[in-house]
Amino acid sequence: MTAYHDTFGQPLLTFPDADKSPLSIRAKALVFVDPRSRRLREELERLAPKALPVLIHGESGTGKELLARHIHRASDRGGLFVSVNCGAISPTYADAELFGYSAGAHSGTASSRAGWFGSANGGTLYLDEIADLPLAIQTKLLAALETHEVTRVGAAQPNPVDVRLVAASSIDLAQAVAAGKFNERLYAYLGEGRLTLPPLRERIGDILALAEYFLGIYSHRLNLAVPLISTQAQQVLERHDWPGNTRELENVIHFALLVSSGDEILPEHLSLPSAADTLEHIERQLAQALEHVDPTALAAVLTRHLERLHKKA
Structure with a gap:
């Protein structure tokens, strides 16, 4: 059976042994925030x-x-x-x-x-x-x-x-x-x-509730005080796409707890790209792509595009 608890003022579904079971291939918690x-x-x-x-x-x-x-x-x-x-x-x-x-x-x-x-x-x-x-x-x-x-x-x-x-x-x-x-x-x-x-990326309101839940589980298991999640780290969590959904979030929180050394989880503990990192990565990729483009050909394409825009106007 599932256990029905309460978190963030909303129900939480978990497996009965979620606080004892190891990392697995199944999602171990579901919230309704x-x-x-x-x-x-x-x-x-x-x-x-x-x-x-x-x-x-x-x-x-x-x-x-x-x-x-x-x-x-x-x-x-x-x-x-x-x-x-x-x-x-x-x-x-x-x-x-x-x-x-x-x-x-x-x-x-x-x-x-x-x-x-x-x-x-x-x-x-x-x-x-x-x-x-x-x-x-x-x-x-x-x-x-x-x-x-x-x-x-x-x-x-x-x-x-x-x-x-x-x-x-x-x-x-x-x-x-x-x-x-x-x-x-x-x-x-x-x-x-x-x-x-x-998917979790479409349930942004659930992300922090799940993160807090997993943080509590692994802090208890490792006999550690439960750290806070910094505002910046919260933003990184909410901006991530979570292709692995709740399972991925659990792994990220577990890792963050292991590598953090204080009473606060920071963005660098999450092993996730921040919004700035993502933008810098895109800029690097664009710069690398432009290195292989013929400037004359690019200018010709832009000129034709501008001419079409002027005609429509």
Whole structure:
């Protein structure tokens, strides 16, 4: 389950062991300070109690699994929350991994296995990067969801299942459908409940709240006093594009805490380009590019452009 705390006057979603777990590939916190995040939270709370499948779209590292876990926690599902990374499933064994297998179905399988679907019976099945599933498995997944039955590999009879599906994708599934890479009917099945988790660069109001949260976690873990984040460092954090989203922010804050020596985090501790650094870098690149341009040719292009402007005037 996720833990629901309060920070900056707004809820904070985390994993229960977030203060103990090491750096990982998943985002470990999600806040709702930014106006876009607050609207997302309203939609999240509206969908969570309903018995609907949910599709979450968002870039890698934004915290899609945190939303999925909260949906399960806020529902009336009494079973387990089962999280599956579809990209990590071998296409050869995807059928058995998801739907289970009977004893003797494969060489060396002396016992049966329920599979992820069976493990989530009565609960919620979270399929991260659902588009990574082979098309044949997507078709079987849809059939299982519609009939509430799964047939294990090697079994003659189906088993009843009651599973709520929460799926996530970092790609546009509508485009995947158009390209023939995703099952159109499965996409329609997921259409009743859809959430979009914006990237961190579009939720600027969340950045400092998350930074303070990670600063508190790692300060406690390292037995250090929690330093302040200087105004200049705050500006650098808010101006960065965060291509790695929350995961990248966590790494940056952890590094800053390790290299800072006082009671304040400064821009140089963040290992991020400041606005001035970025401008200087652009100027250097432009100067280098102009070194390879024929001045006469450049002057001719500018002259023609000015002549067109005069004609339009």
